[in-house]
């Protein structure tokens with residue numbers, strides 16, 4: 616997908632604009648969770664004069680197209696990342712780091728929720744677990 620973002624945008628019915636392409640590249644390149652402002656700072660180097668509101672609109676369009684997913688931590692601004700589906704997050708209250716649980720943990724979460732919810736078919740889980748990451752709790756050296 617990263618190979619030809621233009622084509623992917625068109626396939627999903629989106630007009631290809633330099634902003635959209637550049638924003639997606641920044642998110643995909645970072646591999647992490649960025650706020651709209653962080654994206655804006657990265658992108659405005661290549662596209663001077665770009666408004667933050669345009670970045671928000673482009674991000675929304677990319678989300679609608681299923682190229683980007685947004686998540687809402689309990690505090691702070693929305694976070695965006697180059698991933699197609701919503702998923703759970705672990706947020707560290709010490710350093711503000713945002714992490715993904717292991718795939719296995721995510722799979723079991725979906726399974727357990729379905730099992731104990733009277734046949735409810737869980738399709739996606741976008742909960743946020745707040746705690747302290749292993750680096751901040753000092754359990755991981757270095």
Ligand SMILES: [Zn+2]
Pocket residue numbers: 707708709710711712747748749750751752
């Ligand atoms: Zn931390």
Ligand SMILES: [Zn+2]
Pocket residue numbers: 648686696702703704715
């Ligand atoms: Zn994520």
